[in-house]
Amino acid sequence: MPTALGEFEQLLLLAVLRLGDDAYGVTVRRAIEGATGRRVSAGAVYTALGRLEARGLVTSTPGDTVPERTGMRRRYYRVRPEGARQVHRAIRHVRAMSDGLMPEIERLATVDPER
Amino acid sequence: MGSPRPPRLARWLLGRLLPPEATEYVAGDLDEEWLRYRRPAGRVRAWAWYWAQTMRSILDTRDTEVSMTPTPDRVPGPGARLVALAGDLRFAWRTLRRSPGYAAAALLTLGIGIGASVAIFSAVNDVLLRPLPFPDPSRLGALWESNVQRDWHQVEAAPANIEDWRARTTTFSDIAFANGFPQAVSLMTDEGPARAVVAEVSGTLFQVLGVPPMLGRTFRDDETYQPGLVVLSYATWRLHFGADPSIVGRTIRLDGRPHEVIGVMGPEFVYPISEADVWRTPAAMGARRQSIWWRQAHVVRPIGRLAPGASFAQADAELRAISADLEREHPDTNTGMVGGVTPLRTFLAGDRRATLLLFLGAVGVLQLIACANLANLMLARATGREQELAVRAALGAGRARLVRQTLVESLLLAAGGTAIGLALGVAGLQAIAAVSPADLAGVAFHLDVRMAAFAIGLCLASAMLGGLWPAWRGTRVDPVRHIRDGARSGTAGRERLFAANAVVAFEVAMAVLLVSAAGLLVRSFDRIHRIDPGVDVSHVLTFQVHPSTGEFPNAGARAGFGINFAREIQTLPGVEVAGVGRGLPLTGYAWSSDFTIEGWGPGRFGLGVRHREEMPEYFQALRVPLVAGRMFDDRDLAPDAPVPVVVNQAFVDRYFPDASPVGRRVTFDREATADSYWYPIVGVVGNERKDLPTAPVPEIIAHLRGDVPSTLTFAVRTAVPPLSIVPQIRDVLASYDREAPLLAVRTMEQVAAEASAPARFAMTLFGAFAVAALLLAAIGVYGVANQAARARTREVGIRIALGAQGPTVVRQLMRRGAWFCGAGLAAGLAGVLAFSGLLESRLYEVDARDPATSSSSPA
Numbered sequence: 007m008p009t010a011l012g013e014f015e016q017l018l019l020l021a022v023l024r025l026g027d028d029a030y031g032v033t034v035r036r037a038i039e040g041a042t043g044r045r046v047s048a049g050a051v052y053t054a055l056g057r058l059e060a061r062g063l064v065t066s067t068p069g070d071t072v073p074e075r076t077g078m079r080r081r082y083y084r085v086r087p088e089g090a091r092q093v094h095r096a097i098r099h100v101r102a103m104s105d106g107l108m109p110e111i112e113r114l115a116t117v118d119p120e121r
Numbered sequence: 122m123g124s125p126r127p128p129r130l131a132r133w134l135l136g137r138l139l140p141p142e143a144t145e146y147v148a149g150d151l152d153e154e155w156l157r158y159r160r161p162a163g164r165v166r167a168w169a170w171y172w173a174q175t176m177r178s179i180l181d182t183r184d185t186e187v188s189m190t191p192t193p194d195r196v197p198g199p200g201a202r203l204v205a206l207a208g209d210l211r212f213a214w215r216t217l218r219r220s221p222g223y224a225a226a227a228l229l230t231l232g233i234g235i236g237a238s239v240a241i242f243s244a245v246n247d248v249l250l251r252p253l254p255f256p257d258p259s260r261l262g263a264l265w266e267s268n269v270q271r272d273w274h275q276v277e278a279a280p281a282n283i284e285d286w287r288a289r290t291t292t293f294s295d296i297a298f299a300n301g302f303p304q305a306v307s308l309m310t311d312e313g314p315a316r317a318v319v320a321e322v323s324g325t326l327f328q329v330l331g332v333p334p335m336l337g338r339t340f341r342d343d344e345t346y347q348p349g350l351v352v353l354s355y356a357t358w359r360l361h362f363g364a365d366p367s368i369v370g371r372t373i374r375l376d377g378r379p380h381e382v383i384g385v386m387g388p389e390f391v392y393p394i395s396e397a398d399v400w401r402t403p404a405a406m407g408a409r410r411q412s413i414w415w416r417q418a419h420v421v422r423p424i425g426r427l428a429p430g431a432s433f434a435q436a437d438a439e440l441r442a443i444s445a446d447l448e449r450e451h452p453d454t455n456t457g458m459v460g461g462v463t464p465l466r467t468f469l470a471g472d473r474r475a476t477l478l479l480f481l482g483a484v485g486v487l488q489l490i491a492c493a494n495l496a497n498l499m500l501a502r503a504t505g506r507e508q509e510l511a512v513r514a515a516l517g518a519g520r521a522r523l524v525r526q527t528l529v530e531s532l533l534l535a536a537g538g539t540a541i542g543l544a545l546g547v548a549g550l551q552a553i554a555a556v557s558p559a560d561l562a563g564v565a566f567h568l569d570v571r572m573a574a575f576a577i578g579l580c581l582a583s584a585m586l587g588g589l590w591p592a593w594r595g596t597r598v599d600p601v602r603h604i605r606d607g608a609r610s611g612t613a614g615r616e617r618l619f620a621a622n623a624v625v626a627f628e629v630a631m632a633v634l635l636v637s638a639a640g641l642l643v644r645s646f647d648r649i650h651r652i653d654p655g656v657d658v659s660h661v662l663t664f665q666v667h668p669s670t671g672e673f674p675n676a677g678a679r680a681g682f683g684i685n686f687a688r689e690i691q692t693l694p695g696v697e698v699a700g701v702g703r704g705l706p707l708t709g710y711a712w713s714s715d716f717t718i719e720g721w722g723p724g725r726f727g728l729g730v731r732h733r734e735e736m737p738e739y740f741q742a743l744r745v746p747l748v749a750g751r752m753f754d755d756r757d758l759a760p761d762a763p764v765p766v767v768v769n770q771a772f773v774d775r776y777f778p779d780a781s782p783v784g785r786r787v788t789f790d791r792e793a794t795a796d797s798y799w800y801p802i803v804g805v806v807g808n809e810r811k812d813l814p815t816a817p818v819p820e821i822i823a824h825l826r827g828d829v830p831s832t833l834t835f836a837v838r839t840a841v842p843p844l845s846i847v848p849q850i851r852d853v854l855a856s857y858d859r860e861a862p863l864l865a866v867r868t869m870e871q872v873a874a875e876a877s878a879p880a881r882f883a884m885t886l887f888g889a890f891a892v893a894a895l896l897l898a899a900i901g902v903y904g905v906a907n908q909a910a911r912a913r914t915r916e917v918g919i920r921i922a923l924g925a926q927g928p929t930v931v932r933q934l935m936r937r938g939a940w941f942c943g944a945g946l947a948a949g950l951a952g953v954l955a956f957s958g959l960l961e962s963r964l965y966e967v968d969a970r971d972p973a974t975s976s977s978s979p980a
Contacts, residue, residue, distance in 0.1 A: 031150035048150045049178025052143050074156045078149030 011096050017042065018054055019093040022064060022083045030069065030080040055083055063089030127155050128168055131175040138179045138207045147178055180211045206529065213530040220502075224534070227498050230900065231538025231587075232545055233893050234491025235579055237484040239546025240553060242575050244564045245477045249470050250571055254391055256331040257426075262433060263468035264296065264423035264440065270457040271713070271729040273419075275468075277301040278460070280406065281416035283423045285447055286460065292431035292439045297326035298421040299394045300403050304832055306667045307860040308399070309374035310361040314860045317357060319375065320397035321406070327352075329426045330393075337369035337384030340400075346407030351380040352400045355388040375399065377671025377860055393469055394422055416454040425462065436462050453791070476883070483638065483890045486631050488579070490897045491538075493628045495587030497901050499531060500621050503591055524592040531588025532581075539580040556885070558878035590620075625901050626945035632891075632898040633949025639891035642884040648814075649880045654873060655809035655817065656706045657744035661869035662843035663705055664850070667832045669860045676829040683825065683833045684758075686857055687738060693849050695841035700739030703830045705869070706809045707876035711830075716821065717793055718776070719786040726791040727776060731811070732821040734828055740806060742838040743869070748773075750783035750804030753824050764827040767804040772819035781805075787821060800827070813876045836869070843868045902942070 011019070021037040022029040035051050038044065058064045069080040085093075104111070135148045151174055159167040217224040252258045265275035266282065280298070287296040300321035308317035327339035339352055351373065353362070362368055372379045380401065392400075409415055427436060440460035448455045467474070503510070510523060547566050554564050566572075666686070673679045683701040690699040704711050710731045717726040737753040739745075748770060757765050768782055776782070786799040793799075800823060808817035839846060844866075851863055867875075 031146055032154050035150070035154075047174055047177035047181050048147045048154075049139065049143070049174075050181035052147050052150075052178075053181055056143070072149075072153070075149040075153050078145045078152070080149060081146045 011092055014050075014054060015058060016093055016096050018051070018058065019063065019085055019089055022055075022085050023090070023093075027082070029083045032080075034083070052081075058089065059083075062086060063092060127152055128171055128175075131172050134179065135175055151175065151178070179207055180214065209526050209529040210533065212526065213533045216530065217533065223498060223502060224537075226900065226904075227495055227534045228537050228541055230491050230494040230498075230897055231535060231583055232541030233897065234484075234488040235539050235542025235576075235583065236545025236549055237890060237893065238488050238579055239542050239576065240549035241477070241480045241484045243546065243550045243566045243572065244553060245481055246567060246569070246571050246575075247564045248473050248477060249466075251567060251569070253393060253466055253469075254389060255393075258466065259464065260427045261330070261465040262293075262425050262427065262436065262462040263465050264425055264460060264462045265468075266419060266444070267459050267461065268457045269459075271715075273729075275461070275463070277419045277422050279416050279419050279454070280410075280421055282444075282447060282455070282458070282460065283421065286423070286440060286443055289443050289446075290425075290436075290439060292428055292436040293425040294428040295325055295329050296423050296425040297323045297329040298423040299323070299326055300406070301394070301420060301422040303395045303397060304667060305665070305864050306376040307374075307669050307858075307862055308357075308361065308376075309860060311363070312361075314862055315361055316862045316864060317361075317375065317398040318396045319399050319401055320392060320395055321403040322400050323421075324402065326424065329424055331426070332386070332390050334384035335387035336366070337382070339384050340402055345402050346404050346410070347402060348404035349378070349380050350383050350401060351375055352384045352386060353382060354386055354392075354398050354400075355390065357398045358385045374671075374860070375401070376667075377669025377673075393465065394424070413454065416451055424465065433462060433464060476879075479883075480886060483635060483887060486635055487890055487894055487897070488583070489586075490628050490631045490894055490901075492583050492586035493624050493631070494897050494901045494904075495531065495534065495538075495583065496591050497621055497624045497628075497904055499527065499588060499591035500624070501904055503527075527592035528584065528588045531592070532584040535580045535584035535587065538583065539576055542579075543576060553886070557882050558875070622941040625898075626941045626948065628898040628901045629942050629945025630949035630952060632894040633946055634952045635887070635894040636891040637949070639884070639887040642880075642887050646877070646880045646884040649877050652810065652814060654706050655745065655807055656869070658706075658869040658873045660839050660843060661742060662837040662839060662846065662850075662866070663835065663869055663872060664847075664866040665832050665834050665864040666854065666858075666861050667864065668858055670831075672858055672860070679829045679831065679833065680825055682857060683829070683835075684736065686853065687736065687835060689853050690835070690837060690850055691738075693846060693853070695839050695846055697838040697840055698738050698741045699835060699837040700736055700742040701833055701835050702735030702739045702825055703733045704811075704834055705836060705872055706743060706811060707813060707873055708811070710811045710818075710820075714789045715791045716787050716789050717791060718782070719788075719793070719799060723792065727819075730772070730819050730821055732789070732823065734823045734825045734830070736825045739836055742836040743809070744838075745809055746807040748805040748807055749781060750802070752804055757824050757826070763799070763801055764824050765803040766800040766821050766823045766827070767806050768802055769806055769817065769820040769822070770808045771817045772821065773805055775819050813880075832864070 017038050018034065021034045021041075025033050025037060031048055031051055034055070035046050035048060038046050038051075055064060055066070059066055064083050064085055066081050066083045069082050071077050071079055132148065135151070136144055139147055151171060155167060155171050158170060162170065253261065255261060264278060264283075264286070266278045267274055267276070278298070283296060283298050287293075290296065303318050303320040305316050305318050307314045309315075322340065324340040324342040324345040327334070333339070334352065335355065336358075337352075340350065344350060353368070358364060358368060362373075365371070368382050368385060371382050373382060374380070403421070406420075409418075425436070427433065440462060444455070444458055444460040448458060513523065514520070550564065550566050557564075666683075668679050668682045673682050687699040687701040690696055711733045713729040713731050715726055715728055716730050740747070740752060747767075750767070752767070753765055756762060766787060773782060782802045783804060785802050787802060788797040788799050790797050800821075806822070810817055811820075837843070837846070837850075847863070847866055854861065854863060
C-alpha cells in the first residue's frame with residue numbers, strides 16, 4: 007500500500023497540475039505561497055518534489071538555460087498518472103468526510119476562542 | 122550602483138551545503154526570483170530575503186531521512202565536515218524549536234551575561250584599547266614630574282624644566298606642552314557672546330601629535346609666546362562662524378581681545394589633554410619667563426614623541442638623568458624633582474583603568490554564572506533525553522558524534538545569546554555613558570576588530586563552558602542498561618544530579634562574591650554620603666565668571682570687578698550673602714606651596730601646604746565657622762594694608778598643636794629672603810572638605826587681594842530657591858561685562874552630589890550586577906530543584922506508599938539541596954576574602970573583609 011500523501015505533498019501536486027508546462031521551482035513556490043500564505047523555501051520545494059519523483063508520482067526534465075539564472079537550468083515537473091490518482095483519492099476522501107459539514111465547521115471556527 | 126549580484130557568501134554556502142544534484146536548480150531558482158524581487162523590494166530587503174531563503178533551503182534539504190546522498194558522516198571530500206555540521210545545526214534547531222521554554226531560558230541567561238560583558242568591554246575598548254586617533258600613536262608619551270618629599274605623583278611640569286628637557290633630550294624627536302588648566306572665556310560670535318574653552322599649547326604641539334589642520338596652519342615653534350593667534354576646533358567653526366571657508370586671516374574677539382584665526386582643525390581631531398573649543402599659545406605665561414615662577418609653577422603638561430629607535434624605557438631613564446642634573450643646578454626649586462614619561466594612552470586612561478578592570482572582573486563572574494546556568498539547563502535536558510541518546514548509541518552513533526551534536530546545540534544557543542547580548546550591551550553602555558560620572562561619561566560603542574573578536578570569543582567560550590561538560594556527561598550512556606530497564610530506573614539520575622548540584626554550588630558561590638562586593642560598595646557609599654563637608658550645602662548657588670581680559674586686564678581690575686559684582690548681588694531680593702574667590706568645597710584643591718613661619722629659624726619649613734584666596738563673605742555663604750581670631754574685613758581692602766590670611770583647623774593641628782598661630786606671619790618660601798612677602802595670620806577657620814573621601818589637609822586661605830584668579834568663583838546664600846535668582850544675576854553681570862557669560866551654574870547641593878558620583882556609580886553598577894547574578898543563580902537553583910524532584914518522583918512515590926511521612930520526604934529532598942547551597946556559600950565567602958584586595962582601593966572606611974556585610978549578603 008502506498009504511503010498516504012502529506013498535506014504539503016498534496017499542495018505540490020496540485021500546484022504542478024495547475025501550472026501545466028510552466029511548473030518549476032519558482033512558479034511552484036509562488037503558487038503555494040500565493041494560495042496559502044505559507045512561507046516555503048526553494049530547498050523545501052525541491053526536496054519534496056524529489057521525494058515525490060522517487061515514489062513515481064512526478065517526472066522531471068531539465069530545461070534550457072535562462073540568462074537571469076546565471077547559466078543554471080530550470081527543472082520542470084509533470085504529474086504522472088499515479089500522482090494524479092493519489093491526489094484524486096486524497097481530495098475524494100476529504101470531500102466525503104466534509105460533505106454537508108461545512109456550515110457546522112464554519113460555525114465552530116468562528117466561535118470566540120475566549121468562551 | 123554596481124551590477125546587481127546575489128550575495129556571494131550565500132551562493133558559496135549553497136554550493137557547499139546543498140546536495141550536489143540540487144544545487145543548480147535551487148540556486149537558479151533563488152537567483153531568478155531575487156532578480157525579480159530586487160527592484161520593488163529594495164536592496165536591503167532583497168538581500169535579507171536571499172539569505173533567509175538560503176539558510177532555510179539548506180536546513181530543508183539536509184533531511185537525513187530522505188536525503189538522496191549518503192549520510193553526512195560518510196560523505197567524502199572537502200565539504201563533508203560542513204555538510205555534517207549543517208545537519209547537526211538543523212537537528213539542533215529543530216530540537217530547540219520543539220522546547221521553546223528551555224531555549225528561552227538559555228537565551229535569556231546568556232543574553233544577560235553577555236550583555237553585561239559587552240557593555241563593560243565596550244567601555245574598556247573605548248578607554249583602554251582603541252589606539253588614539255593620531256599617526257603612530259604608540260610613540261606618544263605624557264611627561265610628568267614626581268616629588269616624593271612633596272607627595273607629588275606625576276604632576277604637571279614646570280615650564281623651565283620642560284625647556285631644559287627639550288634642549289638636552291636625544292630620545293624624543295620633540296617635546297611640546299599644553300597648559301594643564303584650560304579656561305572658559307568669552308567668545309564674540311555673530312549672535313553675541315558665547316562660552317569657549319580655550320586650551321593653551323606650545324608652538325609645536327600639533328606637530329608632535331602629527332595632526333595637520335583642515336584649513337590654514339597651526340602654530341610655529343617661534344610663536345609659543347606670541348599673543349593674538351588662535352586655531353579653531355571644527356565644532357566651534359561650524360557652530361559659531363557658520364563654517365566660513367574664508368575664516369583664516371579673520372580677526373575674532375576672544376577673551377575681550379582681538380585674535381587672528383590662523384587655522385581650523387578637522388572634524389576627526391580629538392584634543393587629548395582636556396576639553397577645548399579653541400587653541401591659543403600661552404603668551405601670558407611667557408611674561409613670567411625670567412622669574413623664579415618659571416621653574417616653580419607646575420602648570421603645564423608636556424607631550425613628547427619618541428625619536429626613531431628610542432623606547433619609553435630609554436626616554437624615562439634619560440629624563441631621570443636630566444632631572445638629576447637640574448636638581449644640582451637649581452637646588453632651591455628642583456630638590457627631589459624626578460621627571461618621567463608614560464605612554465599617552467595609559468596616561469589618559471589614568472584611574473579609569475583600575476575601575477574598568479574591576480568592572481570587567483565583575484561581569485566575568487556574571488558571565489560564569491550564565492555559563493553555569495547553560496550547563497545546568499543542558500544537563501537537565503540530557504536527563505530527559507537519556508532514552509533517545511541510548512537508542513542512538515545503540516544504533517551505532519559514536520560518542521564523539523553525540524558530543525558534537527550537543528556542542529552544536531550549545532553553540533547555537535550561544536550564538537543566539539550573543540546576538541541578544543550585543544543588543545542589551547549596546548543599550549547598557551548607553552545607560553552607563555548617560556549616568557556615569559565625568560570620567561566615563563560619553564564612552565561609546567565601537568564595532569571594531571577587538572569588539573568583534575571579543576563577542577565571537579565570548580560566544581565560543583560560553584558554548585564550550587556551558588556545553589562541553591554536559592555533552593561529555595550526558596552522552597555517557599549505557600545503551601544496554603537503559604533500553605533493558607526502560608523507564609524503570611528509579612534513581613538512575615543520581616550521578617547526574619550530583620553534577621547539577623555542583624554547578625549550582627558554583628553559581629551560588631559566584632553570586633555571593635558579587636553580592637558581597639556590591640554590599641561593601643553600598644556601605645562605602647553610605648559612609649561617603651555621610652561625610653560632613655564642613656560647610657552648609659543647602660540654599661547656596663554657585664557659578665563662575667571669567668571677566669574678559671580686554672575690559673579687566675590685570676589682577677586689581679579683576680578683584681575690583683569680583684568684589685563689586687558680589688556686593689551688588691547681595692542687594693538682590695532673596696540673597697543673604699554673596700562670596701567670591703577661588704574654588705568651592707568638594708571640587709579639589711587649587712595650589713600647593715612650601716612655606717615658613719616668621720620665627721621658625723633657618724632650615725625649618727612646611728612642605729606643600731594647600732592655598733587659595735577668598736573674600737570673607739565666602740565663609741559666611743558656606744557657613745564655615747571662625748574658630749579663633751578674626752575674619753577679613755574692610756580694613757584689609759586698603760591698598761597699603763598687608764594681605765591677611767586665615768588658616769584651617771588642620772593647619773593648626775599639624776603645625777601649632779600647642780599654641781595659636783594668630784598674630785604670626787607666613788611666607789610662601791622655604792627660606793625667607795629680603796624679597797619674601799609676609800602674610801599676617803589673622804584667624805582660624807573650620808576644616809572644609811575639598812575632595813572626597815580624603816580627610817582635610819592643612820590650608821592657608823588668603824584674602825582675594827593676594828592673587829586674583831582669572832576665573833572667579835561665586836558662592837551665594839539665598840533665602841529663596843537658589844536657581845530662581847539666576848536671571849537677575851545674569852542681568853547684573855551684563856551691566857559689568859557685556860562679553861562674559863555666566864559659567865558652571867550649579868547649586869552647592871549639585872556640587873556635592875557630583876563629588877560622590879563615582880562612588881554612587883560603582884555602587885549602582887555593582888548593584889545591578891549583583892541583582893542579575895542572584896536572578897541567574899535563582900533560575901539555576903530552581904531548575905535543579907525541579908529536576909531533582911522530577912527525577913525522584915518514582916522513588917518518592919514508593920517511599921510514601923511504604924509509609925514514609927510527607928514532611929520527612931520533603932525534608933530529605935531539601936537537605937541535599939541545602940548542603941550544596943551551603944558549600945557554595947562557603948566557597949563564595951572564601952572568594953570574597955581572597956579577592957577583597959582588589960576592591961580595597963574603591964572603599965572608604967569599610968574593611969574589605971567586613972564580616973557584617975559579607976555574612977549578611979547570603980540572606
